[in-house]
Amino acid sequence: MNMSDVERCWGILPKVSRSFALCIRVLPKPLDEQMMVSYLIYRIIDTIEDSNAPVETKKELFKQFVSLLSMRELDDESTENCKTELLTKLNYTYERELLENLQAVLQTYYSQPLMVRRSIRKWGREMADGMYKFQKKPIDTFEDQNLYSYYVAGVIGYLFNDLLYYNRIITRSLKRKLHRYAREFGLALQKVNILRDIAYDALSKRRYWPRMLLAKYGLSYGSLHLRENKDKALQALHEQIRDAQQYLHSAIQYILLLPENAIKVRRFCLIPLFMAIESYVKCANNYEVFESGKVVKITREQVHEIVEKSDRLGSSNERLMKWFTESMLKIEPVLVGE
Missing domain, CATH: 1.10.600.10 (Farnesyl Diphosphate Synthase)
Structure with missing residues (x-):
């Protein structure tokens, strides 16, 4: 993995959350990087939820994105397809750079130990499923x-x-x-x-x-x-x-x-x-x-x-x-x- 992917992710973090970027820098290594990439992944899920896209579109995007976290290794074609879907079907502001750099985020994710990835994936799926539930539940x-x-x-x-x-x-x-x-x-x-x-x-x-x-x-x-x-x-x-x-x-x-x-x-x-x-x-x-x-x-x-x-x-x-x-x-x- 090219270390520039990790550096790019660190550069994106303060653009999507200044407060979290402030906190995460104090963590010991390698926990800091693990929490950084977790946050970016969950921020993408949150961006899907916050968008004005139709509910069924959000459902498909939740599913498509979470599936990218479940592979043995990163698939470039699937990643590019998901990035295109996210950029064309969602409305966003400062999250654009995050979505455009989906490849770097997922490269950083797949560089983490297996048990770390399992936890990120488990709770990411729980988050996406719950957010979808509240799309229809007041x-x-x-x-x-x-x-x-x-x-x-x-x-x-x-x-x-x-x-x-x-x-x-x-x-x-x-x-x-x-x-x-x-x-x-x-x-x-x-x-x-x-x-x-x-x-x-x-x-x-x-x-x-x-x-x-x-x-x-x-x-x-x-x-x-x-x-x-x-x-x-x-x-x-x-x-x-x-x-x-x-x-x-x-x-x-x-x-x-x-x-x-x-x-x-x-x-x-x-x-x-x-x-x-x-x-x-x-x-x-x-x-x-x-x-x-x-x-x-x-x-x-x-x-x-x-x-x-x-x-x-x-x-x-x-x-x-x-x-x-x-x-x-x-x-x-x-x-x-x-």
Whole structure:
């Protein structure tokens, strides 16, 4: 395999996810490359889901792409055919370079050990099957939202567990203990995306907030952004944040169970967790979440502070719990005082 394929993949990563590119760089080798190529593969699956293509077209593209992960070795003709289908049948923006470099992504995938490929393929298939299921199934309840979030992000928690075990960073016994928290860690991160992206998703006709929650306040996706519904929209927003809190607590439990000397692995988990917490703080009681064209996100200074603290505090469970408790308190007074 030409090493330029791996280099090309590393170059694409920050163009499809700056936050993940930031986190993945802190992982030890070869786990960093394994998670990098996993993310790019799952991002292609996500691009199929997010497109405006007909549902049956998405079904065929999910199947065609996942089948490329199941061969003994990469087939150039099948790869080129799939790339053409993806580029012509999907709508996309910054994912174009990723799709155009499908060959490099799959070359990097097929350079991984067999057990790594098996895990990437297993959870990728679970993701694609679940995403297809929700193409026709509306999200009515928080339980539906949880299941959807599992398919989008919870499966990545399970993949990470597999790779930690394969790389001998955790034992089989610890892997079992981490299993429950891995899923809920993924939900914590996905739910902040669902919360923060409501205005953009509404314009794109994506519906991830529970319909029963909106109905409770006499709202719909078409009326959330209306100024006369501001108070009701903020009440629904608060319920979303309350629901997410339990998963943030599970996420920190996951990290606390990781070996204290696995500081790079801990930092990989800490950075997105604390970015998520600060995002919840930013969104709480903030009507800009519902305003088209507004982007509610944390500052670069906050990101830099989180990265620095993850390095300084990451090896101590006591200091991590203190940081977590202080950060969560910034969310909870808003909810208590509504």
